[in-house]
Amino acid sequence: MPKVEPFEKYASQYEGWFERNRFVYESELRAIREQLPESGEGIEIGVGSGRFAAPLGIKLGSEKSYQQHKKKSVFYRIATFYTVDELVSNLKKAGFKNFNFTQTIFHNLGDIKDIEPIKKGYGEGSFVVIRAIK
Numbered sequence: 001m002p003k004v005e006p007f008e009k010y011a012s013q014y015e016g017w018f019e020r021n022r023f024v025y026e027s028e029l030r031a032i033r034e035q036l037p038e039s040g041e042g043i044e045i046g047v048g049s050g051r052f053a054a055p056l057g058i059k060l061g062s063e064k065s066y067q068q069h070k071k072k073s074v075f076y077r078i079a080t081f082y083t084v085d086e087l088v089s090n091l092k093k094a095g096f097k098n099f100n101f102t103q104t105i106f107h108n109l110g111d112i113k114d115i116e117p118i119k120k121g122y123g124e125g126s127f128v129v130i131r132a133i134k
Contacts, residue, residue, distance in 0.1 A: 014049055024109055025051070027116035028127045031104040032056060034118055035131035045087065045130075084122050087130060096132035103128045 018025045032052055036042060044053045047061025064082060082090070088099060103125030104116045122128045 011049060015051065018051055021109060021112070023112050023115050024105060027104045027112070027118075028052065029055065030115065031102045031118050031125075031127060031129045034102045035100060035129045037131075042131075084128050084130065088132075091130070091132050094134070096134045098133045100131040101128060102131075 029052060032044070033056060036056055036058075042058050042060070044058045044061035046064040047053050047058075050061065053059070053061050064080070064087075084101070091099075100120075101122045102118055102120060103122050104118050105112070105125050105127040106116055116125075119125065122130075
């Protein structure tokens with residue numbers, strides 16, 4: 001059963017965060033776009049309200065989010081969190097292969113005053129996009 005109730009109940013609060021942090025949002029959107037297949041087919045893990053999936057044409061998603069905000073946030077307190085390595089392991093078990101990673105958000109969110117760079121790999125940035133093929 002999807003855990004979407006907080007996103008429905010507090011939609012304006014959730015969306016407002018992205019409006020106030022537009023450089024973070026644009027950085028993350030670009031990182032996703034970098035890995036998106038030309039067909040536009042994909043699954044967004046951490047879909048939330050669909051704010052990323054909708055402009056990118058992604059029709060399928062599930063919710064994962066930021067572990068460090070779990071207890072403080074109405075959006076994260078009911079979520080289950082996984083590391084990138086745990087996600088890769090689970091995706092491999094489900095038959096995915098040919099992994100490719102993109103990362104962004106290299107500063108504290110409050111310090112971001114421009115669009116962040118996009119780098120290949122993971123481990124430095126706090127926003128990671130995983131591309132895999134099944």
